[in-house]
Structures are given as structure tokens and as C-alpha cells.
Amino acid sequence: MKIIKIGGHIIDDANALTDFLNHFAKLKGPKLLVHGGGKLATQLAEQMNIPVKMNEGRRITDQVTLDIITMVYAGKINKNIVAQLQANNCNAIGFSGADGNTIVSEKRPNKPFDYGFAGDIKKVNTKTLKLLLDNNIIPVFCAITHNEKGQLLNTNADTIASELAIGFAKHLKTELYFCFEKNGVLHHISEANSVVKIITSKIYKTLVANGTISEGMLPKLNNCFHAINHNVSKVCIGKPNMLFEKHSLFTTIKK
Amino acid sequence: MKIIKIGGHIIDDANALTDFLNHFAKLKGPKLLVHGGGKLATQLAEQMNIPVKMNEGRRITDQVTLDIITMVYAGKINKNIVAQLQANNCNAIGFSGADGNTIVSEKRPNKPFDYGFAGDIKKVNTKTLKLLLDNNIIPVFCAITHNEKGQLLNTNADTIASELAIGFAKHLKTELYFCFEKNGVLHHISEANSVVKIITSKIYKTLVANGTISEGMLPKLNNCFHAINHNVSKVCIGKPNMLFEKHSLFTTIKK
Numbered sequence: 001m002k003i004i005k006i007g008g009h010i011i012d013d014a015n016a017l018t019d020f021l022n023h024f025a026k027l028k029g030p031k032l033l034v035h036g037g038g039k040l041a042t043q044l045a046e047q048m049n050i051p052v053k054m055n056e057g058r059r060i061t062d063q064v065t066l067d068i069i070t071m072v073y074a075g076k077i078n079k080n081i082v083a084q085l086q087a088n089n090c091n092a093i094g095f096s097g098a099d100g101n102t103i104v105s106e107k108r109p110n111k112p113f114d115y116g117f118a119g120d121i122k123k124v125n126t127k128t129l130k131l132l133l134d135n136n137i138i139p140v141f142c143a144i145t146h147n148e149k150g151q152l153l154n155t156n157a158d159t160i161a162s163e164l165a166i167g168f169a170k171h172l173k174t175e176l177y178f179c180f181e182k183n184g185v186l187h188h189i190s191e192a193n194s195v196v197k198i199i200t201s202k203i204y205k206t207l208v209a210n211g212t213i214s215e216g217m218l219p220k221l222n223n224c225f226h227a228i229n230h231n232v233s234k235v236c237i238g239k240p241n242m243l244f245e246k247h248s249l250f251t252t253i254k255k
Numbered sequence: 256m257k258i259i260k261i262g263g264h265i266i267d268d269a270n271a272l273t274d275f276l277n278h279f280a281k282l283k284g285p286k287l288l289v290h291g292g293g294k295l296a297t298q299l300a301e302q303m304n305i306p307v308k309m310n311e312g313r314r315i316t317d318q319v320t321l322d323i324i325t326m327v328y329a330g331k332i333n334k335n336i337v338a339q340l341q342a343n344n345c346n347a348i349g350f351s352g353a354d355g356n357t358i359v360s361e362k363r364p365n366k367p368f369d370y371g372f373a374g375d376i377k378k379v380n381t382k383t384l385k386l387l388l389d390n391n392i393i394p395v396f397c398a399i400t401h402n403e404k405g406q407l408l409n410t411n412a413d414t415i416a417s418e419l420a421i422g423f424a425k426h427l428k429t430e431l432y433f434c435f436e437k438n439g440v441l442h443h444i445s446e447a448n449s450v451v452k453i454i455t456s457k458i459y460k461t462l463v464a465n466g467t468i469s470e471g472m473l474p475k476l477n478n479c480f481h482a483i484n485h486n487v488s489k490v491c492i493g494k495p496n497m498l499f500e501k502h503s504l505f506t507t508i509k510k
Contacts, residue, residue, distance in 0.1 A: 044326075048302045067331055071299075074349075075330025076322055079399065079407055083353040087405035093354040093383075094329075098338040100348045100392060128348075128392060135386060137355060144334065150342035152334055 025088035097145030119153025184251030266293030352400030374408025439506030
């Protein structure tokens with residue numbers, strides 16, 4: 001079982017997305033795609049003259065922002081990905097966490113700061129997803145969950161991918177791939193091929209201490225270690241070609 | 256098997272929608288929901304300063320309009336309905352026709368007039384839907400289809416409901432219910448209870464000739480007759496209470 005997460009940079013580049021989906025469709029065996037949102041939600045908010053509210057670099061999801069995210073992530077992006085996969089003979093079905101009650105979250109506590117309709121995952125239900133996969137149907141997840149009380153919640157796409165991987169790992173050998181715009185975790189940000197090939201928790205501490213890993217990479221790496229520490233058999237970070245080409249450079253996370 | 260279509264007026268009224276979904280969740284047996292779009296797409300287009308293009312009273316679906324419809328119908332409306340059904344212990348999954356390749360359409364011909372990305376249905380695939388229904392999972396359809404070549408298409412929700420009903424009728428006893436804001440087809444538009452209880456094709460011709468049925472009701476009735484003439488066992492038009500209350504008024508279509 002392969003869980004593959006693609007980031008916003010692929011979503012924002014139509015040719016890169018099409019190329020990725022062509023390859024993804026051909027990938028053998030059970031697989032599941034999780035996609036981020038890219039810049040489209042921010043662009044729509046601008047077009048609607050709705051200011052993006054932030055606190056310490058993180059988006060605050062008020063009601064109108066939640067509507068925008070739901071429209072862009074679950075509507076425009078998700079359905080266009082599904083239609084493109086169908087064109088490649090990959091029988092995809094789009095999911096939010098509300099669909100099939102697959103991902104249950106709860107609103108992040110109001111204190112110390114209220115981030116609005118941001119959801120932290122409580123539970124993943126893989127039963128319906130396995131039923132579909134057994135019938136050669138491929139789930140495609142956007143980064144929206146629900147609280148089982150009728151409320152949709154905005155949830156980090158990396159976290160969705162790692163929690164789904166952990167859920168599947170209870171029943172199946174599961175691999176998790178985080179695709180982004182770099183070849184992996186880099187020793188030197190300016191050198192594209194300076195990939196740290198293996199990161200253990202010991203190496204991780206050193207890389208954080210010396211500043212190699214910082215900011216946005218910290219939560220990504222935390223999601224990686226969360227997965228590898230909960231029976232996910234393989235966790236990798238790199239460009240999508242790590243999935244499709246031999247001898248490509250990428251980072252593997254080990255315990 | 257019950258196929259139920261709800262119109263835009265329920266979507267536009269949050270209380271009416273919640274009330275309907277509470278009842279729908281409790282309905283026994285296999286069921287499927289199709290929802291229209293209401294005024295939300297037009298409102299979003301206004302907020303984005305995008306003019307709605309019409310020809311002879313029909314919307315022209317250019318690329319930006321298709322994006323808006325996909326965001327509003329498949330995103331905001333569909334996911335909020337699914338989340339509300341989950342809150343009522345109804346295990347729903349949202350669908351467009353692209354999801355599971357369930358509804359294949361083709362772009363309406365450019366001549367005599369190009370309505371843009373409007374799709375006419377070619378094929379309905381019920382296999383995946385039956386797999387889900389057999390596992391007590393309820394499909395919820397928005398009015399978007401695809402052409403199997405990666406293109407999403409805007410498709411009439413009444414037509415989606417009748418084509419799905421015809422598809423299911425090949426395998427199961429299937430009933431089709433069109434819910435809207437009136438008690439059914441009315442003899443006199445100003446008298447809410449002047450319901451035409453039964454419409455046969457003979458009565459239909461008379462009602463069209465004398466002007467009782469006109470404009471928007473014509474395509475709706477055509478969808479009804481299309482279904483009843485293709486093995487759908489029961490076709491009704493009325494308020495949602497026709498499904499939930501005994502002795503309610505509604506119109507039944509007969510051959």
C-alpha cells in the first residue's frame with residue numbers, strides 16, 4: 001500500500017500536475033493520493049476581496065475561509081484531479097474526511113490562540129477505503145476533515161497523509177511518500193543534489209540543532225517520524241520521480 | 256432503491272436543508288441523493304465580479320463559470336451535505352460523475368449555440384454505487400459530470416437523477432422523487448393544494464396544450480417520463496414531505 005502526498009507547488013503548475021497524474025495512474029498495487037491546496041485558495045480570497053488572516057505565520061480559518069478552502073480543495077482541485085485520473089484509466093474517487101466518515105478531527109482548542117475551523121485528527125477509518133481499494137478504486141484526499149457533528153475542518157495535508165498511512169499500517173504493509181519541489185532534505189539549501197539520504201531520529205536532532213532542518217520542514221519531519229514510529233514500513237521525502245525512476249535522489253526516514 | 260433529487264430552494268434555506276437531511280438520514284433501504292446548486296454559484300460569481308452569461312434564459316458555462324460551479328456544487332454544498340448526513344449517522348460519500356467514473360457525458364454540440372462546458376449524459380455506471388449501497392454507504396451527487404478525457408461538464412441535476420434512476424432500474428426496483436418547493440404540478444399556480452395527482456402522457460399533452468405545464472416544468476416532466484418509460488417503477492414530484500409523511504399531496508407520473 002502506497003500513500004502519496006503531493007504539495008501545493010505541483011497543484012499550481014498544470015503541466016507538472018498532469019505529468020505526475022500520468023505516472024501515478026500507472027503505479028502498480030494499492031495506492032492513495034493526498035493533495036495540498038497550493039495558491040488557489042489565497043487567489044480566490046483575493047478575488048473575493050476577503051483578507052487572509054494570519055497569526056505567527058499560520059492561517060486563521062474563519063467561516064468564510066473555511067468555505068473558500070472547501071470550494072477550492074474539495075471542489076476545483078479534487079474534482080479536476082479525479083477527472084484527469086479517470087482519463088488515464090485510473091478509477092479514482094475524491095474524498096474529504098467527511099466522505100465515508102474516513103477522517104474524524106476536533107477543532108483545535110481556542111487557547112492560547114483561536115485558529116478557527118482548524119481540525120486535529122482524532123480517528124481514521126480505513127474500512128471503506130479498503131473496500132474500494134479491493135475493487136481497484138483509488139481514493140484521492142483533499143485536506144478537509146469533519147468532527148462527526150456536521151462541522152468541516154481545515155486540516156494539514158501532511159498530517160492527513162501520515163495518519164492515513166498509520167491507519168493502513170495496522171492491516172497492510174504501508175509506504176508513505178511526501179512529494180515536494182526538492183530532491184529531499186538538503187544539507188545545503190542552494191545545492192539541489194546535497195540530499196541527506198537517510199535521517200534517523202539521532203541524525204534529525206543533529207540537523208535541527210545545526211539549522212539544516214528548520215521552519216516548514218520541522219512539522220513535515222515530525223509527521224514522517226510519527227508514521228515510521230507507528231508501523232509505517234517506509235517513509236520518504238523527495239520529488240515525485242522518487243516513485244517512478246530508479247536511481248533518483250530522495251531522503252528516507254528511519255527510526 | 257430510492258433516488259431523491261432536491262432543488263436549489265432547499266439548498267438556499269439552511270433550516271429547510273437541515274430538516275430534509277435529518278429525515279433523509281432516517282429513510283429505510285437503499286437510497287441516493289442528487290442535489291441542485293441554488294443561488295450560491297451566482298452569488299460567488301457576483302462576489303468575484305464575473306458576469307453571468309446567458310442565452311435564451313440558459314446559463315453559458317465558460318471556463319471560469321465551470322470552475323465556480325465545481326467549487327460551489329462539488330465543494331461547498333456537497334461536502335456540507337455529506338458532513339450533516341454523517342452527523343445523522345448516515346454514512347454518505349459525495350460524488351460528481353467523475354468520481355468512480357459514474358456518469359459520463361459529452362459536451363453539448365457547438366451549434367446552433369455554444370453553451371460551453373455543458374454536458375449531455377452518455378452513460379451511467381452503477382457498479383461502484385451498488386458496491387457502496389450494499390455496504391450501507393449512501394452516494395450524494397452534485398450536478399457535475401465528466402467526458403472520460405479529463406474534462407468536467409456542467410449537467411442538469413434533474414437529468415442526473417433520472418439517468419441514475421434508469422441505470423439502477425436495470426437491476427433493482429427503483430423509485431424517483433423530485434423534491435421542490437410546491438406540492439406537485441398545480442392546476443392553478445396560485446392555489447398550493449390544486450395538485451394534479453396523476454399525470455399520464457395523455458394528460459401531460461392536455462396540460463401542456465392548455466398552459467398548465469410550461470417553462471421550467473417542461474424539462475422536469477420530460478425527465479419524469481423518460482424515467483417512467485425506462486423501467487423506473489415510480490416517479491413523483493412534490494415537497495420533501497411526500498417521502499416522510501402519509502397523506503401528503505404530490506404528483507405521480509404514470510405511462
